[in-house]
Amino acid sequence: MSAPTAATRDAVYRRDARRCAACGVMVLTFQHRRAVGMGGSKNVPSPVDGLSLCGTCNAGCEGAMQAQALRYGWKVRRWVTHPERVPVFYPLEMSWFRLEGTARVRISHSVAMEMGCSVYGAEWLYWHEAIA
Numbered sequence: 371m372s373a374p375t376a377a378t379r380d381a382v383y384r385r386d387a388r389r390c391a392a393c394g395v396m397v398l399t400f401q402h403r404r405a406v407g408m409g410g411s412k413n414v415p416s417p418v419d420g421l422s423l424c425g426t427c428n429a430g431c432e433g434a435m436q437a438q439a440l441r442y443g444w445k446v447r448r449w450v451t452h453p454e455r456v457p458v459f460y461p462l463e464m465s466w467f468r469l470e471g472t473a474r475v476r477i478s479h480s481v482a483m484e485m486g487c488s489v490y491g492a493e494w495l496y497w498h499e500a501i502a
């Protein structure tokens with residue numbers, strides 16, 4: 371995964387209302403939902419691979435916020451080949467969305483649980499404390 375094109379970056383920022391999806395500040399960076407390969411993969415990220423986050427939250431996704439980032443779909447496991455199948459939670463709106471091209475579509479909590487579960491199985495339910 372390499373850097374996004376300027377058009378993709380702008381589409382992601384526009385989709386996310388030009389705010390950090392996690393904390394709402396308006397100074398943005400492009401969060402790669404899929405890990406950027408150490409080998410410098412040639413895959414160029416698409417809008418569903420990206421999320422608007424500020425620098426602090428972007429760095430946090432690789433550190434202290436990692437569990438939350440996976441739970442909220444801000445980050446996906448490396449093996450996830452279709453990141454659009456993992457829903458994204460926007461805490462400022464208290465809502466789940468599925469990413470679709472350059473758009474996002476609000477979905478219910480139960481649909482988000484079904485989507486996440488179809489990708490991650492029981493691990494997703496565990497993250498969301500839907501199972502003990």
Ligand SMILES: [Zn+2]
Pocket residue numbers: 390391392393394395423424425426427428
């Ligand atoms: Zn932030």
